[in-house]
Amino acid sequence: MKKEVKAFFWIAWLITLPTVLFYTYQHYPPTIEYGWNLMVFFSLGIIVSMFPITIQGRDFFIIQWLSFGAFLLYDLYIEILVVQASIFGLLLIRRIPRKEAHRYPINSLMFLIVSFLSGLSFYAVGGVTGPQPIQHLIIPTIVYMASNMIVSQLFLLLYAKLSKVQMPVFGRDFLWEAVGSLFFYPFAITTFYLHIAIGPWAIVLLGIPILLAVGLLQIYNTTEKVNDYLQQAVEIGHELTGKLKASEVLDLFIQKVSATLEVDYAYLLDVIDDKEQLEILRQTEKGQLYKTKIEPLKKNQGISGTVWASQKSVLYHQRSDWETLAEGYMPSDIESVICVPIIRNNQVVAVLFLGSIRKRAFEKFQLMTVDILCSYFAVAIENARNHEKTKRESEHCALTGLYNYRYFEKSLSYAFHSVVMKKEQPLSLIMIDLDHFKQVNDSYGHQSGNQILKEVGERLTQMFHHLGTVARFGGEEFVVYLPSFNKKEALEIAEQFREELATTPFKLYTDLSEVRKELSVFVTASIGVATAPFDADDALTLIRHADRALYTGAKQAGRNRVAGYVK
Template sequence: MTVSPRMKKWILIYWLLLVPPGLVFTYIVSPPPADLNAIDVLGFMFLSAIVASMPMVINGVPIFLIQWVSIAIFLRYGLFIEMVTIQMSVLILLVKLRIPKEGMFRLPLNSAMFFLVSFLSGMFYYFLGGTVTPDFKEGMGPIWLGLAYAVIYYILNQLIVMLHQMLVYRINESFFGKDFIWETVSSVITLPLGFVLYMLHLDLGLIALLFIGGPFASVSLILKMYDSTQHVNEYLQKAAEIGHQLAERVNVNEVTDLFLQKLSEMLPIDYAYVLEIQENDDIHLARRVENGVVMPNNHMGIKKHQGISGTVWGTGKPVLFTSRKEWGNIVSANIPGDAESILGIPTMKNGKIVGVVVLASRRKRAYEKSQLMIVDILCSHYAIAVENARHYEQAKEESERCSLTKLHNYRYFEKILYREFGMLEKNVRDRLALIILDIDHFKAVNDTYGHQSGNEVLKELASRIQNIVGDSGTVARYGGEEFVILLPEVTSREAYNLAELIRESIANWPFILAQHLEGNSHKLSIKITASFGVATAPEDAEDPLALIRHADRALYVGAKRAGRNRVAAYVK
């Protein structure tokens, strides 16, 4: 939830105009009782401070179980003392929640909200005829007034919170969520405690705070531990779901993208770095995300026990830093200067460290130990998913590549050809060109110099073609000594010129043979030529097979029969 700087200024003005003058006005119209016992008041404030320091956070919203204490203080000492105590409790609560610098506007906002709740509910109580230190032994009248005060306090609290969320945070979603249910149930449960505390304090004095405050603190601690356990269970369930989703990906980049996306949904992450350890003990930056933007993967130059990632790499143990003061002495030039909280986790496979994940936030104390445990589990899922994706990509690559020339094979070429024709039919592509080339008299090379020399020629030829074509098309070994080049959005003339350039690079530069049959260790230099056929779609062909057939015809009829070492375009 983001709030504009202008809104933050209005919140401060709103607080200045409301709270300080309001406290002065309240002191005048509802001053503390004359028999005020300062020690007892301090005792109540101490109890309020304990309650404020033990909030439950449901769906990111702190549940503030202070109403039962405020009821006892209001009934015992009046509105002004209750207001001062609540204002102090709000401050303690926000300190406990460790709000970041950009969230400091919440202090005047919450102070104003609780001031309004206290003031309006207190005035309502006095309007109905309520008094300070009512005697519940006189009958049901004072009790009903106290209950009316508590109900109005709760209703006003919910209405004012809802109003502030709509005006300040621009939240229009349903207000009656899980956090509302928790707060309602906890308020109903703790409401009687306020009345019991008030009545016991009248009879027993300060010791009543121990009788009521002690059990409440224990119950609050149990509820908080229960809530934390729920959070951990939810995280574990999410981790299992994310692990399954990672395992379904068969592309390494997709695995990494999903991994970081899910982490960002679970944790406040401003900077994320995924590093991989190579076999030569060099560390490689596989992914770098800063402020939600994927950045270039520059070389990190990190060694073991150097910097945060190097420390995690060297020790094999995760690290958690809650502020820059804790890690500022660790030399880590790669972490942005405004980062505060950091998680560093090793990724393990078969007991060996294969990488490091570093997550950082500009907020102090952004991460907890339970979150470190969850991220550690997710890193294990990630390492396995990446390994499986690499195996799949390797197997896929090997099935689509010629093992000798490292070019794409016919299976891959055929898939791309049909895909490109599909794009032609959908008018996504305007044209498509195909070049087929065949080495002239290649059998003579094998017979004269041996098949090893023939393989050297094929590999060198494939390298020359690929260097010239680059990313402008797909180069594949069609079979034997034949090669194909598929060129999207290339005209017949452009394809012809490219074929001519490749032909000259073959004919004008000799091929060097190291493994020949001459019986000596000297390298041989031989001349090779090739013939080319060119066809285009949709001009020359309306389907993939026709395009191959017509380029093949241009090769054998227009180039081979015409004397070889030339380029021929298909002619209808």
């Protein structure tokens, strides 16, 4: 909320509250003497306000049965005081942080205006307070109840507009408010007449069953919240296990946890075993993904390091609970903290840190939910990494790290279709075969030969990785396809590579002599080039024609040269 809006509510409250209290005291003073009767109303009002009914994330106060009873007995001035005392009592008990201090004037102002205008509506239709036949109360009570709901809704709509928050004119909240009014206003009238008959004990006799009913509703509501969180955890778990990339699992996990618990800060830290430290994997702050460089933590260092060492989750309700433990990076406005170890095979593999700027933002069942989510995450990330490892091994050459022929063939077919068929652009294929490579193996050993193959792969990657796709075709053969390269461009870049390969020696150690010696070995290559759609109508034909150019145009012509396919 903007500072201007907060200032508006503070000013409006400071002007309206004393004005309304003075006016109501002058025109509608209490009809009986003050005494312990009023103390019962005030005390019970504060107690009742401590037990709101939460429905779909919104708190509904059940103060109406008590406040309207006070209005009928003591008039408008006392009713306003009872409601204001209840609201301030509730906000104080909930320990509203200083940053949210504007909630005091906003809530006070809303209930003040609602009480005042509802009371005036009651008087306007001929309603009077004090003992009277019940039939005289029916129409004024209906008007009072309707005014109460309408004025409250109008105030909330004004607040939403100033806060730039979307809110329906008559949504579910209004419906629940109406249902609650139909339930509690009859209790208020009962309290009024029973109080006339037996005195303040009427409030106690009616208050006890109402508070017990509300308590049961709160227990039920808490159970529903737990079930809802567990259901969300199961759904998130299914989403996580459906991801096959580790990066997708990490992003989804941190986003879902942040949204589910409505946290302001979330940090996922990875356990680096060889360094014995925690390093940041993902972080969100105020709903945004960040890549801030955060210093690693050692075991037993800070909250996360302590959780790593103890393998136990922690829940802190306010800054003073954990301030002495904090080390390293920590946002200055965090209050509530949840920190959970992510365990796999009895080992901590990561730590999740969640923070909120609100005190007592988290409950114990939410800690249980995070534990469950972390278990799902541990399984999902391991499965994703295993899948990526298996996929990489099936698509890459173990020696050079380049793509293998199996992957290359599929990739080339897809590229041929998308580049040549759809975009109608050229696609060039370069096939490379190392010259006399058997002699290298026979002279220097297969280990040295493997080292050359590996380095050739590195040189190819360095030159072509940003231009196309490089693969090991088999044995000492390599292949590269270059989208959008015509034959002239492909021949030129192939010649650059051939020259670089022929003039840059490989540093080897001989494995066949008794004494290992460092050697400088020169290796050349014969290269064939073919370009679609001019040289081939499909991917396999393109490979075959590049291979033909290599052997007829380069190998048979003396090796160490580049040749293009000729029909």
